[in-house]
Amino acid sequence: MSSIRVTNIQTKADASSPTVDEKLKILNSQGNTVMQVDAKTSGITTVGINTTGNTFTVDSNNGVTFAGVVTASSFSGALTGNATGLSGTPNITVGTIGATSLNVTGNVSGNVTGNLTGNVNSSGVSTITTLSATSIVGISTLGVTTAYVSQLAGVGAGTSIQIPAGSKLVGLTTGSVYAPGTIVQVIQKDITSTASTNSNGSHSIISTLDSPITTLLADSKILIQASIAGHNNDAGGDMSWKAYRRVSSTDTEIDINPSPIGSTTTGIFPNMRGTGSQSPYTNNGIRWEYTYLDTHGQSAGTTITYRFAVRTESSNSWVMNSPRQTTDGRFATTVSHVILMEVA
Numbered sequence: 188m189s190s191i192r193v194t195n196i197q198t199k200a201d202a203s204s205p206t207v208d209e210k211l212k213i214l215n216s217q218g219n220t221v222m223q224v225d226a227k228t229s230g231i232t233t234v235g236i237n238t239t240g241n242t243f244t245v246d247s248n249n250g251v252t253f254a255g256v257v258t259a260s261s262f263s264g265a266l267t268g269n270a271t272g273l274s275g276t277p278n279i280t281v282g283t284i285g286a287t288s289l290n291v292t293g294n295v296s297g298n299v300t301g302n303l304t305g306n307v308n309s310s311g312v313s314t315i316t317t318l319s320a321t322s323i324v325g326i327s328t329l330g331v332t333t334a335y336v337s338q339l340a341g342v343g344a345g346t347s348i349q350i351p352a353g354s355k356l357v358g359l360t361t362g363s364v365y366a367p368g369t370i371v372q373v374i375q376k377d378i379t380s381t382a383s384t385n386s387n388g389s390h391s392i393i394s395t396l397d398s399p400i401t402t403l404l405a406d407s408k409i410l411i412q413a414s415i416a417g418h419n420n421d422a423g424g425d426m427s428w429k430a431y432r433r434v435s436s437t438d439t440e441i442d443i444n445p446s447p448i449g450s451t452t453t454g455i456f457p458n459m460r461g462t463g464s465q466s467p468y469t470n471n472g473i474r475w476e477y478t479y480l481d482t483h484g485q486s487a488g489t490t491i492t493y494r495f496a497v498r499t500e501s502s503n504s505w506v507m508n509s510p511r512q513t514t515d516g517r518f519a520t521t522v523s524h525v526i527l528m529e530v531a
């Protein structure tokens with residue numbers, strides 16, 4: 188191999204450039220390789236800088252492959268493929284991270300915006316502004332402003348979720364926190380009317396007893412508790428009562444005996460005699476109590492009105508909340524009540 192030592196190599200006067208067949212090596216004055224170019228194929232196949240090895244290669248598609256570590260103040264453009272071997276404490280700012288699973292062994296700090304969905308497993312402290320998860324498992328302390336979850340479970344089988352002393356689990360609306368069999372809402376109607384009702388021959392609705400409730404849950408149940416006071420103003424007159432459920436404009440009788448005896452009708456109070464002069468009914472006032480758990484079968488947000496109807500005999504009337512005598516201080520004017528409780 189021969190060496191030529193020159194001060195400068197220039198191209199000739201035309202627009203062409205000096206050519207070198209296949210390989211070119213540039214040495215410094217100490218004989219060390221400064222740059223080595225291997226041009227066996229199109230493009231620069233191999234370039235070695237300050238080494239006899241291949242530092243980087245540039246292919247015909249302008250793809251660059253580095254053999255060692257690449258250090259730069261910044262990178263521009265899209266990064267494709269797998270990024271492996273990240274270590275140290277670099278700061279990475281990205282738009283969206285998509286992963287089959289994300290395992291974090293340290294702390295996640297700062298703000299988490301958007302929704303955190305899927306399963307959340309943590310043995311430490313999690314503080315999140317908005318949380319949306321299928322399940323939350325094994326979190327010792329969870330601080331969330333708003334959480335959307337399908338299920339809360341204890342750390343292990345048979346464990347419980349505990350509310351620490353001084354803290355409360357509070358529903359922002361009536362019925363927002365419930366378990367099957369619990370009371371979701373309670374409504375009480377107090378009736379002070381002393382109106383009388385005569386309904387010889389058929390049952391007539393006493394509209395002052397109408398008690399509406401709007402369901403908070405679908406397919407819940409309504410527990411009805413009625414305490415109705417008054418008197419029958421005819422000693423020889425009998426009466427009976429029925430209960431109805433009204434949805435929209437349709438009344439449906441409830442609490443029905445499927446096998447009425449003889450020529451009797453259905454109802455919730457079999458018979459009640461008057462309070463006239465005949466013994467032993469003289470001056471008797473009556474307060475009758477009624478309890479029934481109604482399976483209404485309606486969707487959430489449905490207004491259901493529970494109604495009561497009385498049927499009297501001949502000319503006698505039912506007088507609400509009124510005693511037989513109104514001129515004697517030993518008698519009292521009362522208040523009737525209807526209490527409705529929605530049960531989950």
